[in-house]
Amino acid sequence: MPELRKDPVTGRWVIISTDRARRPSDFVREKVQIRGSGFCPFCYNNESKTPPEIMAYRPDGSARNTPGWTLRVVPNKFPALRIEGQLNRQGEGLYDKMEGIGAHEVIIETPDHSKTLATLLRPQIEDVLWAFRDRVVDLKKDRRFKYILIFKNHGDAAGASLEHTHSQLIALPIVPKRVHEELDGAMEYFRYKDRCIFCDMIQQELETGVRLLAQSETFIAIAPFASCFPFEVWILPRAHQSAFEESMKPEFERFALILKDMLMRLDQVLELPAYNFVIHTSPLPNSSNDYYHWHMEIMPRLTKVAGFEWGTSFYINPTPPEEAARFLREAAVQANVAS
Amino acid sequence: MPELRKDPVTGRWVIISTDRARRPSDFVREKVQIRGSGFCPFCYNNESKTPPEIMAYRPDGSARNTPGWTLRVVPNKFPALRIEGQLNRQGEGLYDKMEGIGAHEVIIETPDHSKTLATLLRPQIEDVLWAFRDRVVDLKKDRRFKYILIFKNHGDAAGASLEHTHSQLIALPIVPKRVHEELDGAMEYFRYKDRCIFCDMIQQELETGVRLLAQSETFIAIAPFASCFPFEVWILPRAHQSAFEESMKPEFERFALILKDMLMRLDQVLELPAYNFVIHTSPLPNSSNDYYHWHMEIMPRLTKVAGFEWGTSFYINPTPPEEAARFLREAAVQANVAS
Numbered sequence A, B: 001m002p003e004l005r006k007d008p009v010t011g012r013w014v015i016i017s018t019d020r021a022r023r024p025s026d027f028v029r030e031k032v033q034i035r036g037s038g039f040c041p042f043c044y045n046n047e048s049k050t051p052p053e054i055m056a057y058r059p060d061g062s063a064r065n066t067p068g069w070t071l072r073v074v075p076n077k078f079p080a081l082r083i084e085g086q087l088n089r090q091g092e093g094l095y096d097k098m099e100g101i102g103a104h105e106v107i108i109e110t111p112d113h114s115k116t117l118a119t120l121l122r123p124q125i126e127d128v129l130w131a132f133r134d135r136v137v138d139l140k141k142d143r144r145f146k147y148i149l150i151f152k153n154h155g156d157a158a159g160a161s162l163e164h165t166h167s168q169l170i171a172l173p174i175v176p177k178r179v180h181e182e183l184d185g186a187m188e189y190f191r192y193k194d195r196c197i198f199c200d201m202i203q204q205e206l207e208t209g210v211r212l213l214a215q216s217e218t219f220i221a222i223a224p225f226a227s228c229f230p231f232e233v234w235i236l237p238r239a240h241q242s243a244f245e246e247s248m249k250p251e252f253e254r255f256a257l258i259l260k261d262m263l264m265r266l267d268q269v270l271e272l273p274a275y276n277f278v279i280h281t282s283p284l285p286n287s288s289n290d291y292y293h294w295h296m297e298i299m300p301r302l303t304k305v306a307g308f309e310w311g312t313s314f315y316i317n318p319t320p321p322e323e324a325a326r327f328l329r330e331a332a333v334q335a336n337v338a339s
Helices: A122-139 A177-193 A197-208 A249-270 A321-330 B122-139 B177-193 B197-208 B249-269 B321-330
Strands: A003-006 A013-016 A055-057 A071-075 A090-092 A095-099 A103-108 A147-154 A166-172 A212-215 A219-222 A233-237 A275-280 A295-300 A315-317 B003-006 B013-016 B055-057 B071-075 B090-092 B095-099 B103-108 B147-154 B166-172 B212-215 B219-222 B233-237 B275-280 B295-300 B315-317
Touching: A055 A122, A071 A122, A103 A122, A122 A147, A122 A166, A122 A249, A177 A197, A197 A212, A197 A219, A197 A233, A212 A249, A212 A321, A219 A249, A233 A249, A249 A295, A249 A321, B055 B122, B071 B122, B103 B122, B122 B147, B122 B166, B122 B249, B177 B197, B197 B212, B197 B219, B197 B233, B212 B249, B212 B321, B219 B249, B233 B249, B249 B295, B249 B321
Parallel strands: A013 A315, B013 B315
Antiparallel strands: A003 A013, A003 B095, A055 A071, A071 A103, A090 A095, A095 B003, A103 A166, A147 A166, A147 A275, A212 A219, A219 A233, A233 A295, A275 A295, B003 B013, B055 B071, B071 B103, B090 B095, B103 B166, B147 B166, B147 B275, B212 B219, B219 B233, B233 B295, B275 B295
């Protein structure tokens, strides 16, 4: 029997369908494999083919825009938003608009074209997280920005246009609606219960265990109760924390470990799937609060562009998260060893 | 310069990007062409291969589940929801769920496998609209249902699993969040202005003309100001009307005409694109009101599964709707002749 489940934060209902494809092998898809053929602007010696770097980790002290880096952040060559200018808010009859001011940056996670985020060493993944943080801290100084969206498109089916492993960051002069929905839902729960809804979810998931994927002393990974997508994975800090960029150093280490573990499990169970991840965190400038809890949402791209879901934000998920959790838990992965 | 535009109803901001692909020829995609090879459960003589029909238009008075029909409605063979049972609402700790009760039906628009909705004759398209209405009127009697979603997936990239032209209907025991957002936005505007926001939009679009695609005495087609997708098209009744199923007979005729016109224009300008459409209408059971205005949203599938848009509901649209409107207006299409 299919089930309708409500996301406790946003209030969105999702159909958890049980009569359709559900097991990992039921999803027809292309493996994300690194072909490595052709010119790549993210490889060593092609530094001049990207816009000049914003920052880079260069343990050898090499010069800007030259090889030697271990991680490099550059502006997106085809940015969705422009950094220069004023917002210039204005009306047009009953419509509202403003200039497309913002930042759109690319985090090149490694010079090694053959790697994926899952196959990087744990300390390299930690560096990617540090780069996210460093960029957020820097962009926070620009008071035009209200939200920083950190995300990754991995594989063609997830919208990646270059295969060399990279993440992206968009600094926005507005808070996206979906973030507002989460904030509002979390705030309403807090008003009612005086507790963070995500903290309560973590508590319940640890108690029941059916949707629990992994836990360390600092993080928890779960298959969310009202998953919109098959094999969706959330990673949350166990202690209340509203903003990603305020994480402490040991937390980045722990986050890198559980993220690697989850990506390796997804790669094993779903055979190198395309995926997106998005870091959900509090808006700027005052990102410390009692009601919101930052987390990462990982969405494997297993189903075709899901038709009407786009226009309706109404999702049908063919894999109950409890089943997804069972497959992901049973995967034989040793992230510790690989680090 | 990119622009941020706010959807006046939902409050969602969209980036109208101007430095990326924008012209029809900039989008790489597969044409939706009817191959016609292999077995098709929607063709004549295969009536037993679908679940028994719910209704059919049979001008020749032929028997149920036999050939002779011009349009046929059957339950989806792999339904997302089940018609039998009770909702059985319950909690699970802090989570809420209910049984997946609902209807999931398929409207087979013609027995002719070689046709698409765009190439059907105008009276045939009118019959499709009548079938939508007839099913809504029937399902409305079931008080478990709160919303009826009518949509179409055309082409592989839009999520169609069978190429024989068909639409779908899902009757839901809840109102989808996106519909709630629209209703709330429209209601807020009505409280403030004592006018329907869609009526005001229609007025403004007729006055400025820059996003106007077509108008008849009863309908208007526009490229919406804050289009989420390139070449998005909305069709709205010009006079205020909150519920699709309450349309009068001459309106169905007029709607069929403008719908055919728009689909033919999209086919010409974008070279047979995959697309989805969704009818946005008021929830059941009391679908008459002053603040909401039913309409159809047509979304061509030109861009790849747009990565982070899924998780954030934050959209980047590379084609300003004013440019899309220019291309669609200039298309040489004569829907009248084809009828």
